[in-house]
Amino acid sequence: NFRWLAIIPFIFMLCVIPFVNRVTPYVLGMPFILFWIVLSVVVTSIIMGLIYKLDPVNHGGD
Amino acid sequence: MNSALLIIFAFLLFSLYLGLRAKKGKQMDLEQWTVGGRGFGPIIIFILMAGEIYTTFTFLGGSGWAYGKGGPTFYILCYGTLAYVISYWMLPAVWKYAKEHNLMSQSDFFVTKYKSPALGVLVSLVGVIALVPYLVLQLTGLGNIVSEASYGSVSPTLAIWIGVIVVTIYVMVSGIHGSAWTAVVKDSMILVIVLFMGIYLPYHYYGGFQPMFMAIDNAKPGFLALPSKGLSVSWFISTVLLTALGFYMWPHFFAAVYSAKSEKEFRKNSIFLPLYQLVLLFVFFVGFVAVLQVPGLKNGDLSLLRLSKMAFPTWFVGIIGSAGLLTAIVPGSMILMASATLIAKNIYKVFVPSTTDQQVATLAKYLVPIIALVAVFFTLIGGKTIVTLLLMGYSLVTQLFPAFIFSLMKNNFVTKQGAFAGILAGVLTVGLVTVSNITVGTIFPSLPQAVKDLNVGIIALIVNIVIMAIVSLATQGLNVNESNIQHAK
Numbered sequence: 001n002f003r004w005l006a007i008i009p010f011i012f013m014l015c016v017i018p019f020v021n022r023v024t025p026y027v028l029g030m031p032f033i034l035f036w037i038v039l040s041v042v043v044t045s046i047i048m049g050l051i052y053k054l055d056p057v058n059h060g061g062d
Numbered sequence: 063m064n065s066a067l068l069i070i071f072a073f074l075l076f077s078l079y080l081g082l083r084a085k086k087g088k089q090m091d092l093e094q095w096t097v098g099g100r101g102f103g104p105i106i107i108f109i110l111m112a113g114e115i116y117t118t119f120t121f122l123g124g125s126g127w128a129y130g131k132g133g134p135t136f137y138i139l140c141y142g143t144l145a146y147v148i149s150y151w152m153l154p155a156v157w158k159y160a161k162e163h164n165l166m167s168q169s170d171f172f173v174t175k176y177k178s179p180a181l182g183v184l185v186s187l188v189g190v191i192a193l194v195p196y197l198v199l200q201l202t203g204l205g206n207i208v209s210e211a212s213y214g215s216v217s218p219t220l221a222i223w224i225g226v227i228v229v230t231i232y233v234m235v236s237g238i239h240g241s242a243w244t245a246v247v248k249d250s251m252i253l254v255i256v257l258f259m260g261i262y263l264p265y266h267y268y269g270g271f272q273p274m275f276m277a278i279d280n281a282k283p284g285f286l287a288l289p290s291k292g293l294s295v296s297w298f299i300s301t302v303l304l305t306a307l308g309f310y311m312w313p314h315f316f317a318a319v320y321s322a323k324s325e326k327e328f329r330k331n332s333i334f335l336p337l338y339q340l341v342l343l344f345v346f347f348v349g350f351v352a353v354l355q356v357p358g359l360k361n362g363d364l365s366l367l368r369l370s371k372m373a374f375p376t377w378f379v380g381i382i383g384s385a386g387l388l389t390a391i392v393p394g395s396m397i398l399m400a401s402a403t404l405i406a407k408n409i410y411k412v413f414v415p416s417t418t419d420q421q422v423a424t425l426a427k428y429l430v431p432i433i434a435l436v437a438v439f440f441t442l443i444g445g446k447t448i449v450t451l452l453l454m455g456y457s458l459v460t461q462l463f464p465a466f467i468f469s470l471m472k473n474n475f476v477t478k479q480g481a482f483a484g485i486l487a488g489v490l491t492v493g494l495v496t497v498s499n500i501t502v503g504t505i506f507p508s509l510p511q512a513v514k515d516l517n518v519g520i521i522a523l524i525v526n527i528v529i530m531a532i533v534s535l536a537t538q539g540l541n542v543n544e545s546n547i548q549h550a551k
Contacts, residue, residue: 009147013140013302018295021133023279023286029271031279031286037136038343041336044143048150048333058329 005047012040067212069380070387074228077391080247081232081240092423095237096166096403098321102242104330107322109245110396111149111331112338116252117393118203120342121386122363128349130362132278132285134293135346140302143336145309150332152310154325155470161320167400168316169408172462175469178478179412181485185462186404188489189313190433192458196312197397197437199455201226203363204390205441210367211383213376222441225391226434233395233402234427238321241395248388253341255385259366260344263351263373271347278353285353291511300517307523308460314393314400402429457496457519461488464527476530479537484530491522 020036027035052058093099102110120138127135156171163174168189173182204225205218212221232240268274279286288295310316322328345366352365356372359365370382406426411417417425465481468474476484494500495518502521503514 006147006150009144013144014299017288017298021288021295023275023284026272026275029275031133031275033133033287034136034343037139038340041139041143041340044147045333045336048147048336051150052329052333055329058326 005051008047009040009044012043013037064213064215064380065377066380066383067215069377070208070211070383073384073387074224077244077247077388078228078232080243081228081236081395084232084239084243085236092166092403092407092419092426093164094239095423095426096317096320096399098238098242101323102321103323104327106242106246107327108331108334109249110242110318110321111328112249112335113245113318113393113396116249116341116389118200118207118386118390120345121252121256121389122203122206122366123199124342124345125349125352125366126361126363128346129352129356129359129365131293132282132353133287133289134298135349137298137302137305138346139339139342140298141305141309142339144302144306146332146335148306149310150329152470153319153328156310156316156319157322157325157328165320166317167403167407168311168313168462169404171316172465172469172481173408176465176476176478176481178482179408181465181478181482182408183412184482184485186313186408188458188462188485189404190401191489192455193313193397193401194433194437194440196455197394197401197433198440200390200394200397201437201441204387204394206361206364207367207383207386207390210364210371211379211386213371213379219442222438225387225394226438229391229395229398230431230434233398233430237399238318238396241392241399244388244395245392248385248392251381251385252389255382256341256344256348259370259382260347263369264347266373267351267355274347274350278350281354292515294512294515296512297515297517300520304460304517304519304523305456307463308456311459311462311466312400312455313404313459314396317400317403318396398430398433399426401433402426405429405433457492457517457522458489460519460523461485461492461526464488464523464530475534475538477534477537480530480532480534483533484526487529488522488526491525492519495522 016036017033020033022033023031025032028038030038124135124138127138159165159174160171163170165171165174167186169182169186172185173179201222205222208216208221208225209218216224232244236243264271264274268277275286288298310319319328348366348369349362352359352369356365356368359368367379367382367386370379374382403426406422406429410425411422462485465476465485468476469481501514501518502509502516505521506514
């Protein structure tokens, strides 16, 4: 099941973009669309870390 | 001679020294020259894999697009991130297969998977045709950087010639080892400089990030979001998808995967590379600062350097110019090496099968200056912006993705004829679209705006997949007969 986590970045960056395409509100000093993209990048990193942890192939398994 | 120019030339000589020094103690056969003897550890592989992030495309093109286009620039942050997600599964499979079959180039992968040297020739041609605009892009950037940072005392043309000579020498001598050593220096420098500029300039001119964005939004309402036509949401989504799929299809990038010591490095990289590329944000910020501080530039690619000259002393502009120079030299060296290997190993050797590996290695090295000269020619006659050049190259290399991804599957229904026909159809579509400046809107003017704004590379990819499927289904029996005949022999 852990593989399906990888779909989340695609949803964040492709499917949600039409709904966050706006300048306001500013979050962390950034236009909202840019904040959303930065958030997506950070979430992607966390998800890939999680997948790495859960994937037995990285711990000598199969 | 001003201090900026002195600093730039000092760095140029230093990168030449590093490039030549990298050869020490190594016998430069084809495997060492192209894939570093498959012995690069995690740090070098991380830097090589991250090399795509910090090229002149991002250094000048990223800030240039932020300056000229605004919101659509954010696509650059997305496609790399999605490519790194795909890389978790894709790159270990490529690395393992390449190690088992002793592959040297991207084309080798297709030749071995589909058992078709002819497909290898086509893949090589597509690769080289796509790499030339990519190299032109780096050289255009190099000319701009040195000319601007030297306050005009060195012309872009002279800068391009000097840069090309340096790169050619160290690529011929050290191959990928030279690129790896200079890449470490490049990334260290660019990281510090971009972070400093991206934080200092918004605070210096506007008092912070939010005041900067608010000032831009007041002066140009909607500039920071995606427009409703042209570079709209549908353009954004289709471009991110297209470039994410094409990300690892660049021949120099694909072959760099072979140089790793183990497959585990790629999985680890997929965690940290998305965060590492967030530094690009600060490149965009510099472009955004310039929107109101250096208005009216015809060439947005120059915005970062023009702003730097306004804000910093001469010696610091020299440091910025040196970092920019390295962003052109390192990817330029990888591109030259990959192109030369493709032509020598996957085109020349197919037509002259008696060529030994030693002769292929020698030929590849002597092809480097020839390819460099071709790129210089196109650079000096060119006129396109940096991002435009890269998007065209991406449309071309992405045409390799369908045949590639099916080849990784256990039950691959795609035949060598199908793969060949699909790639050829896709590339011809890209060529037609590029030459005639066609967009989806000009082909189907009555369709909704969202469809008209789709990246035309997607159209080529659909043509590619449809042709590939039809030809593969039509030639299934042909390949069964071929293998039966071979078994009978």
